């Protein structure tokens with residue numbers, strides 16, 4: 239069975255509680271439940287994780303490689319704009335496909351959010367599509383895997 243890791247970085251557990259105008263009203267718990275339901279519909283497994291710690295995200299990206307996951311859907315939160323360690327980890331696990339997701343459109347926000355260190359090593363970046371961006375990212379990985387088969 240296709241197995242995808244869904245990684246979320248710092249503060250994503252706060253969506254739906256604060257800054258609803260930017261991130262929407264859906265709680266993080268409900269987002270994870272939705273991703274699980276959509277994965278089930280597609281006959282795949284989504285292993286969803288969230289951490290406020292950069293090293294956890296690096297460890298999980300490496301785990302996805304060693305445990306032979308089929309791909310990663312990743313919203314690194316603010317680490318998107320700061321973390322060379324996460325970018326290096328994504329680069330290191332090639333050719334495992336990684337899709338970067340942002341709920342908000344980072345290019346329409348503050349200048350410091352315009353840079354993503356990991357994006358050059360991802361097969362795609364989805365931004366500003368809200369929560370459905372995670373589902374689109376999952377579909378991109380499924381399609382990518384079908385093309386490889």
Ligand code: CA2
Nearest residue numbers: 249250252253256257315316340341342
């Ligand atoms: O748009 C996205 O998905 C982001 O990755 C979300 C990050 C932000 O740092 C990125 O620039 C874009 C923030 C995660 C949620 O942070 C919250 C902060 C306050 C209240 C609720 C959520």
